[in-house]
Amino acid sequence: MSAFELYHKHGIRQYRVTDIARKKDHKIVIRGIRRTDSLQCPVCGSKNVSTKGWKERVFIGIPSGNLKTEIHLMIPRVHCHHCGCCRQVHLEFAEENVRYTRFFARYAKQLLAHCTCKAAAEILRVSWDTIKEIDKKDLQKHYADPPLRKVKNIAIDEIAVKKGHKYMTVIVDLHTMTPLYVGDGRGKEAVKGFYEKVRKSSCKIKSVAIDMSPAFTQAVKEYFPKAILVYDHFHIIRQMNEAITSCRRRIMNSAAPGSLIM
Numbered sequence: 058m059s060a061f062e063l064y065h066k067h068g069i070r071q072y073r074v075t076d077i078a079r080k081k082d083h084k085i086v087i088r089g090i091r092r093t094d095s096l097q098c099p100v101c102g103s104k105n106v107s108t109k110g111w112k113e114r115v116f117i118g119i120p121s122g123n124l125k126t127e128i129h130l131m132i133p134r135v136h137c138h139h140c141g142c143c144r145q146v147h148l149e150f151a152e153e154n155v156r157y158t159r160f161f162a163r164y165a166k167q168l169l170a171h172c173t174c175k176a177a178a179e180i181l182r183v184s185w186d187t188i189k190e191i192d193k194k195d196l197q198k199h200y201a202d203p204p205l206r207k208v209k210n211i212a213i214d215e216i217a218v219k220k221g222h223k224y225m226t227v228i229v230d231l232h233t234m235t236p237l238y239v240g241d242g243r244g245k246e247a248v249k250g251f252y253e254k255v256r257k258s259s260c261k262i263k264s265v266a267i268d269m270s271p272a273f274t275q276a277v278k279e280y281f282p283k284a285i286l287v288y289d290h291f292h293i294i295r296q297m298n299e300a301i302t303s304c305r306r307r308i309m310n311s312a313a314p315g316s317l318i319m
């Protein structure tokens with residue numbers, strides 16, 4: 058394998074391939090070493106650096122057909138003559154503290170769009186934990202903290218999970234319909250976490266739509282006292298219909314037998 062292939066298949070550049078071997082356990086091992094003609098300080102970017110030792114690190118790469126790919130790279134540590142730091146060079150092909158390449162993570166995410174973590178782990182010949190970690194990082198990156206700055210009108214409602222044995226409270230932005238927060242339970246406490254996030258942001262909640270739950274009503278009055286409280290019209294109509302039915306029954310029961318009620 059050439060450095061060209063190492064770059065285009067695994068996203069690793071500036072490394073020279075020193076060896077490639079097929080192992081017994083359905084695995085290909087690629088060995089490489091960092092070129093030293095373009096080293097930079099990972100802190101200040103200065104090229105005025107000198108090498109201070111090497112360390113081998115192992116990364117999982119995109120599989121070759123049915124074979125798992127392991128990439129063993131010799132990575133230098135550099136001393137910067139500009140800022141004085143002494144660190145390992147920056148690895149642009151992998152995130153910090155992970156044992157797989159960015160290309161591998163991207164490939165796993167593409168698979169996860171079509172199958173479960175377990176199936177993806179079996180296809181890629183890695184542990185379920187590795188795939189779950191990739192999935193979790195992706196979810197955190199895209200959905201962890203939706204920006205609250207422009208949020209003005211929200212809705213709060215509860216959902217039943219685990220066949221109704223557990224409830225969760227969901228808060229959505231009524232303008233974008235983006236879920237903003239999910240709290241445990243269905244009481245006032247379930248909204249408190251969202252209130253803390255709002256308090257730390259610059260957003261001003263103008264209105265809150267809820268069903269007629271007393272707990273949510275109390276939460277809105279306490280956490281968002283300046284917001285307009287909007288009850289879902291479905292619940293209002295239902296209560297009105299129940300009141301009319303009850304009233305009708307009372308009149309019918311109190312009317313004299315045979316009298317005509319208009």
Ligand SMILES: [Zn+2]
Pocket residue numbers: 098099100101102103137138139140141142
């Ligand atoms: Zn530096």
